[in-house]
Amino acid sequence: MSEPHYATLPVVVIGAGPTGLSAAAQLRSRDVDVLVLEAGKAAGAAVSEWGHVRLFSPWSELIDPVADKLLTDTGWTSPDRDRFPTGADWVSTYLQPLADALGDSVRFGTTVTAVAKQGRDRLVSSGRDDAPFTVHVRTDGGEEHVQARAVIDASGTWSGPNPLGGDGLAAIGEAEASERISYRIPDLRDTEVRARYAGKHVVVAGTGASAKGALIGLTALAKQEPGTRITWLVRRATVGEAFAGSGQDELPQRGALGQQAQAAVAEGPVTTINGFRTARIDRLAEDRLRVESFDGKVVEDVDEVVALTGFRPDLSILSEIRLDLDPVLQAPRQLAPLIDPNVHSCGTVYPHGVKELAQPETGFYLVGMKSYGRATSFLTLTGFEQVRSVTAAIAGDHEAAARVELTLPETGVCGGSGLFDESSDATGGCCGAPAAPELITLGRPGTQ
16 A cells, blocks of 8 residues: 655654653654654743652653663663652753754744644545645744644643632632632742742642642641641542552552641641532632632632642644544543543553554544543553554554553552542442552643
8 A cells, every 4th residue: 555645744743741752752763754843942841830749650660762762872871760750850851851862853932723634624524534734833933834644642731720610610700819729739949939828728629649749738838837727628528548549559659648648637737628619719808718619618718729620631723633532531532441530440541552542533643641631540651652552553563553562550549530429438439459540740740
């Protein structure tokens, strides 16, 4: 079978984060022309925004093997594989050097605004598979089109934090109070950030790793800054398994986090409110906030809110691409059953590749955090395996694309929704088996 006439065009990778740069290195190793488009001014721009957070995984699980070889050939010195870097370490030691090694194949300051098939909207089927992709981009110099033989979207979910509202939408008044709400783990080493929370009444919403990290930091702040108090809003009926994991998790740093958070909540000035699903936020006199749940629970005299309720993918740039996504997770339909927290609150997220990620739009792939949609179980190792398989398929090596070359660690941390309305001792609790892996950092940043 002859190659399409656009086979000499590059493969465009959206995002110069861990997964996107891994895809580029894999393609380079197969002599496939690649162009990485990154909105930020440097590699790992999203990772840099949570640079103060330490990762759960050691360096040995954060460096793509093919990228390792590419870097080693440039004289790069590998970090101690047993150490646990921060996000900032990951960028400076690995991601930016990898982007430098890829050279002109990476374009910074280039925002992808849309992806389409050249000369065809999503309604047109005639000649669709024979048409190249047109990637619409915006730079400081204006707008332009970039043609591509295939597109790998590794843009992550960092730009799409979930709202505070308990029904998936912004709470009434959330937008108006936005300057008092943070959707990121506060960097309390920063003097200005520290002053924002010191001596204040801070509401923390969420039960994932990010929320636990914030609780640990804020309770430590409270020991040094009298008057600091924390209200922890938990959507479920009980805290349940939010503190689980120690001794059951093959990522020991993640397992220890739950125990640290449990101790912090027990020792610090923390009030926990279970079953709190935020409906509205009101600004009161003296610029204080009032947070109210759908069932009438109220938290008064709030100074700051830290909403750490997960992330979701931005699919707006793909409105002209034919996608087959799960209606619940917004993840590729074939992948969704492997990662759905409604079904797999405990269990292994199996390694997967091009078979699960392929879309009706031939040559288009969602990878990395974005491929998981709203699910919460992504590991960087998973992203490396995804792009190894996808890039092999693009290069025509279908045997390699079909192989599974990764064994993931299991975890004792439950991330499913099985206890959303139930007490933790309900029959059939979620921890009868190991839980699906969560994101590798202390928070849930949307790594690319």
